[in-house]
Amino acid sequence: MEPGGKKGHFTFRATAVLLMASAVFELISITAEEPLFGEIRSGLSVGIYHVFYAALFAALGVGLWSAKKWGYALVFVTTAVYTLDKVQFILSRQTMENFIAQQMSGYEEVLQSQGVDGALFMQAIVLTSIVIVLCWWGFALYTYWRRDYFNNTGA
Secondary structure (H helix, E strand, O other): OOOOOOOOOOHHHHHHHHHHHHHHHHHOOOOOOOOOOOOEEHHHHHHHHHHHHHHHHHHHHHHOOOOOOOHHHHHHHHHHHHHHHHHHHHHHHHHHHHHHHHHHHOOOOHHOOOOOOOOHHHHHHHHHHHHHHHHHHHHHHHHHHHHHHHHOOOO
């Protein structure tokens, strides 16, 4: 049976398109600062970070689109890498606070006038990060559930 007739075909193809778009956005934001290993990084290290994620997302997109066996394995590798990245973000509270303050620079008056509580805002960022990681793990579980989609398609 062709991959187009297997269950999960639309989901994996749609995900592949979104991952390819994510790869493009990683390259567009190649100079954007990121919180890494307890500090807000810029320059070469953050460029390598963005290129790494762009390559990972592009490879995963190709693997899912073409239903390659290595694409199946790459789902779990990408999920693990992304999880570790988000965990280090969440655990570096001071870095996270500095990064959010930097991103919100210039909007302090608006946030204060709207009564935005800093602690509640931080909790929302942490919760959002956790939900995104859980979504990755949900997709990994779905991939495992639909693993027959990747059978008999070559390397």
